Amino acid sequence: AQTVTQSQPEMSVQEAETVTLSCTYDTSESDYYLFWYKQPPSRQMILVIRQEAYKQQNATENRFSVNFQKAAKSFSLKISDSQLGDAAMYFCAYRRDTSGSRLTFGEGTQLTVNP
Amino acid sequence: GAVVSQHPSRVICKSGTSVKIECRSLDFQATTMFWYRQFPKQSLMLMATSNEGSKATYEQGVEKDKFLINHASLTLSTLTVTSAHPEDSSFYICSAIHLAYGYTFGSGTRLTVV
Numbered sequence: 001a002q003t004v005t006q007s008q009p010e011m012s013v014q015e016a017e018t019v020t021l022s023c024t025y026d027t028s029e030s031d032y033y034l035f036w037y038k039q040p041p042s043r044q045m046i047l048v049i050r051q052e053a054y055k056q057q058n059a060t061e062n063r064f065s066v067n068f069q070k071a072a073k074s075f076s077l078k079i080s081d082s083q084l085g086d087a088a089m090y091f092c093a094y095r096r097d098t099s100g101s102r103l104t105f106g107e108g109t110q111l112t113v114n115p
Numbered sequence: 116g117a118v119v120s121q122h123p124s125r126v127i128c129k130s131g132t133s134v135k136i137e138c139r140s141l142d143f144q145a146t147t148m149f150w151y152r153q154f155p156k157q158s159l160m161l162m163a164t165s166n167e168g169s170k171a172t173y174e175q176g177v178e179k180d181k182f183l184i185n186h187a188s189l190t191l192s193t194l195t196v197t198s199a200h201p202e203d204s205s206f207y208i209c210s211a212i213h214l215a216y217g218y219t220f221g222s223g224t225r226l227t228v229v
Contacts, residue, residue: 035218043153043206045220046124061175091158100147103218105158 004094006045013082014114020067021077021109023092029053029099034068036077039108040088048090051075053097074084079111087113117143117213119148121221128199138209144189145211150182153163153223165192172218181206199228 002025013019024033036048051059051068058066063080079086092106118141128134138148146167151159163184164172171184181196181203192211196203209221 041131043208043223045159045208045210050217081131089156100164100212102161102164103148107158108156110156 011110039071064110117216117219119221120124131218
């Protein structure tokens with residue numbers, strides 16, 4: 001079974017600084033997708049970024065970028081120029097490259113942004 | 116984009132009663148929907164996978180007779196918590212798969228059983 005591990009229950013960053021959230025996963029599949037979701041206090045799940053395992057290039061979405069290390073099964077999220085609105089719970093997630101497959105979530109990292 | 120509407124957002128029910136939560140894909144058809152449960156400051160725990168026109172697939176440890184899932188149309192899945200007890204109090208979230216936008220989540224339902 002696939003597992004996703006986020007070893008940082010809590011992280012904090014100063015506004016305008018950069019922070020990296022860690023995620024590792026375990027799978028025997030070669031094709032899969034990885035995601036970072038944000039859950040603010042409203043508890044609405046928001047997709048931050050996604051990465052296809054077959055792509056070597058790291059995904060980037062504005063201030064958000066990932067460091068995808070397939071051999072190491074590592075998928076970290078870097079948030080640049082942190083803003084107060086980035087404060088949220090962040091979940092790393094995995095899914096197999098099969099139609100209709102489920103998402104497997106990590107435990108989450110609570111990010112605090114200090115003004 | 117894809118929108119999933121979940122209703123109600125909050126519900127309080129008495130112990131022993133049943134409560135129904137609806138999950139609708141507003142502008143797309145979803146053959147597969149997922150139901151999650153989330154405790155405070157914890158991750159989303161998959162309860163079941165709902166497939167249109169067929170029985171739901173429940174995760175190990177989830178009581179199928181207690182958490183009834185119906186996916187009778189391509190835009191609606193419902194979760195009914197039967198004979199609710201205080202330990203069923205939690206945050207429930209649904210998700211649907213959109214072909215272009217991927218997984219889209221409802222805004223969640225906070226259930227309180229008193």
